[in-house]
Amino acid sequence: MNNIPTNTQMDRKNSPGCPSIIKLTNISFSYPGSENRVLDCLNLNIRAGDQIGMIAPNGSGKTTLLHTIMGLCKPDKGSIEVLGSPMETQKDFTRIRSEVGLLFQDSDDQLFCPRVLDDVAFGPLNIGFSQQQAIEISLNILEKLGIKELEKSVTHRLSGGQKRLVALASVLSMSPKILLLDEPTTGLDKTVKQKLIHILNHLNITYLVISHEFDFLKAVTNKIYSMDKGRVLTDEYNL
Amino acid sequence: MLENVIIGGNSPIHSLNPKIRILFSFFLSIAATLCDNLIVALGYLLISLSLIGFTRLPIKVLLRRLKPLFWCLLTIWVFVPLTFKGNIIFQYGLFSASYQGILLSCKITFKSLALLLMFISLIATMPIASLGAGLHQLKVPDKLVFLLLMTYRYIAVIQGEYMRLLRAAKFRGFKPGTNLHSYKIYAFLSGMLFVRASFRAKRVYQAMCCRGFKQKFHTLDIYPPSKLNYVFSFLMILVILGLVIIEQIWI
Structure with missing residues (x-):
């Protein structure tokens, strides 16, 4: 893993003065029927320009954290602010879903249309683009990610790496302001990993990446956080 | 092909x-x-x-x-x-x-x-996407159209999961036969398949919601x-x- 490019990391600026994109305050969450708090008074502030890596043991609540940000898990207490507005009801979350893109751990969960182009265009069509516009947006994204040749492929016959890239394209086609990536490198070979690093380094977008691979996080992020006992551990004091 | x-x-x-x-x-x-x-x-x-x-x-x-x-x-x-x-x-x-x-x-x-x-x-x-769109235009209820499209998409995934479970059982020495033990194992396998399918259904629905799905299905075919x-x-x-x-x- 020594040849992973890390040079772009040096150019990245820390962003203490930038506006907050996602702000979680005192979030607690436990799954129904369980006493164990997966998230316990958790605080997290993601600012514009942040490219955060999150590395923590299994079961420490990383995926739950992402799902809470998306409104898929309802916290027991605490407040969530996305792009400056408080998220209180499901309606609030529905409104911001085109602004926050979540890449799921398993690409098969995310790709449900019969063909690749249908899947990538699913988001743009849902947020009101016309058929023609949705096709144009999708083709652009596929080209940007270097997988334009997959446009007409049948989704369930793609390889694991191709599926991951198509899933990323399907999230990016909604032009989100922030990306949440849940273990994007799981099951990928070195070549696809390199491709993913290249793509993320050229995206110019705020993101939070969960991964168990330190080298990968080092190559694509400018901050690395961890989680323990339901809280986010950072090296910053001004959360 | x-x-x-x-x-x-x-x-x-x-x-x-x-x-x-x-x-x-x-x-x-x-x-x-x-x-x-x-x-x-x-x-x-x-x-x-x-x-x-x-x-x-x-x-x-x-x-x-x-x-x-x-x-x-x-x-x-x-x-x-x-x-x-x-x-x-x-x-x-x-x-x-x-x-x-x-x-x-x-x-x-x-x-x-x-x-x-x-x-x-x-x-x-x-x-299959055109078939879905055609049925939709003919006012077939959305839920039925979804059921068809999702079945088409996930039948291979569910089959893959079943094969994985069966392989795991076989690798640990399971030999199917006409006996209670085999029936029990098959019941476990199919039960587990239902559990996994229902979890997957939940995750797929969440993924759809995250991409702005509002109970309406669009198609690209012109x-x-x-x-x-x-x-x-x-x-x-x-x-x-x-x-x-x-x-x-x-x-």
Whole structure:
């Protein structure tokens, strides 16, 4: 893993003065029927320009954290602010879903249309683009990610790496302001990993990446956080 | 691969609007199923053959698709003429074939071939997304259309999961047999499959919501309006009505 490019990391600026994109305050969450708090008074502030890596043991609540940000898990207490507005009801979350893109751990969960182009265009069509516009947006994204040749492929016959890239394209086609990536490198070979690093380094977008691979996080992020006992551990004091 | 050959054609049938194709395959199949006359059944078979002719599908592909039907028809041809009571026209030892049995077998053959060819030419030639869009336009409830699309998409995933579970059991020395232990293991496997499928369904729904899904399904397929749709509809109405009237009045 020594040849992973890390040079772009040096150019990245820390962003203490930038506006907050996602702000979680005192979030607690436990799954129904369980006493164990997966998230316990958790605080997290993601600012514009942040490219955060999150590395923590299994079961420490990383995926739950992402799902809470998306409104898929309802916290027991605490407040969530996305792009400056408080998220209180499901309606609030529905409104911001085109602004926050979540890449799921398993690409098969995310790709449900019969063909690749249908899947990538699913988001743009849902947020009101016309058929023609949705096709144009999708083709652009596929080209940007270097997988334009997959446009007409049948989704369930793609390889694991191709599926991951198509899933990323399907999230990016909604032009989100922030990306949440849940273990994007799981099951990928070195070549696809390199491709993913290249793509993320050229995206110019705020993101939070969960991964168990330190080298990968080092190559694509400018901050690395961890989680323990339901809280986010950072090296910053001004959360 | 087989699917790509059938869907990816460039024939007049392929360019017809999915809505029209679904509608007429529905009416044609009902008319063909209900017909009781051998000559009329042959008429439906001829219609299906001409539709297949228009799709310009390779014969090899067609025969491969029809193979299961041929096996089924073979068993019918072996058993029905021998067991159906009527005028005996052929006898060999204990076996005797009846005239009525042969007629019935012919009718079953014509009708089943007609139905299958009709569905291959009209329905199997469109991508599943177009089929979904066509059903949607015909006001079929959204939930049913979703069920169809999701089944198509996830049947391979569920099969993969089942095979994975079964392999895991086999690698630990499980040998299926006719005993309680095997039945119990199969019950565990299918139970686990349901649990996993339901979890996956939840995750897929969450993924859809994250991408702005609002209970409405859009499609990218564009079928420009063309005269061909009207000509096809007119001909189909004429042929179906014609055959139904002929059977009801003259035969």
